[in-house]
Amino acid sequence: MGGQLSDLVALTIERDVETYGRQFEVFADSPYEVLHGELGHVCDDDTRIRYEQFCQTMIWGETPSVDDVTAAFARLAQVALTGRRSEGDENLGANSVNVAMRGRHL
Structure with a gap:
């Protein structure tokens, strides 16, 4: 995934x-x-507040924590900008989508 995305x-x-x-x-x-x-x-902090406000109105069910979502986004951005995964990111694509979508029932 890293090569195609980057x-x-x-x-x-x-x-x-x-x-x-x-x-x-x-x-x-x-x-x-x-x-x-x-x-x-x-x-x-501004992003954290905006995320929490968004989740209150747009997501029913379990809401992924802002820390989980930002960590997944940062790892994905690392791959996108460098073409390299950090150690321990073997399943980056699947994990990032799962973290971002967990509990999302629109």
Whole structure:
């Protein structure tokens, strides 16, 4: 999964740089550094509050914890941006989907 996902992300980033690079010069110069930096916002208090508000109104049943969801997203983003899994992420794709969808009954 890592190679296909990272190839798709690389192509998308390349297109975004071509399309939007003049609007956000820092992204045009270092897109991967910008995206890695933005990953820090996934775990901030504002995101936590927004996630919990979303879950209260949109998910019936057991709600995945914000920590589980952000950890799964960060691991998936690592694969997408680098093409490499961290140690222990052998089943990243299946585990990430299971964590994100657990208890979701829409």
